[in-house]
Amino acid sequence: MNKEDYKQIAEKHSPNSKTPLNCLKAFVSGGAVCALGQGIFNLYSLLNVSAEDAKLLCSCTLIFIGIVFTALHLYEKLAKFAGAGTLVPITGFANSMAASAIEFKSEGLITGLGAKIFIICGPVIAYGVFASALYGVVVLIFK
Numbered sequence: 001m002n003k004e005d006y007k008q009i010a011e012k013h014s015p016n017s018k019t020p021l022n023c024l025k026a027f028v029s030g031g032a033v034c035a036l037g038q039g040i041f042n043l044y045s046l047l048n049v050s051a052e053d054a055k056l057l058c059s060c061t062l063i064f065i066g067i068v069f070t071a072l073h074l075y076e077k078l079a080k081f082a083g084a085g086t087l088v089p090i091t092g093f094a095n096s097m098a099a100s101a102i103e104f105k106s107e108g109l110i111t112g113l114g115a116k117i118f119i120i121c122g123p124v125i126a127y128g129v130f131a132s133a134l135y136g137v138v139v140l141i142f143k
Contacts (some may be wrong), residue, residue, distance in 0.1 A: 024085050027083030029078070037062055037090075059090060066094030071102065093124070 038060050055057035069075040077094050079086040086092055097117055104116035118125070 025081065026083045026085035029082030030088050031085075033062075033085070033088040033091055036065075062090045063094040066091035067098040070095045070098040075099075
């Protein structure tokens, strides 16, 4: 079998791409998470919380919601529907940390939870710190 025959067989048996639908689902669901965040911020603002504190409380609330959804196995159902829309940074990050913690909790607090909680998030944190330091150097040089 040559490459062309293989390619024809693979295309024949591959499912059709649902890219436009997947993009629409991701856009709408990611937007819904952001709208929820704005609603939470507005709610805290209505309670006479300062804008700075409302931002902090909004972030904490979204993280809490992401962790609760992960613990109740609702986040994975949402992810199956929404796809990339669940990767909104704050809730997606909370999900990845909580999922790692839940998965390895049976191995103990130190070797399970403590060691594995950053298995997914560790590289993200390291990259964030490196990128922010690099940005600081660039700003320092060009200012």
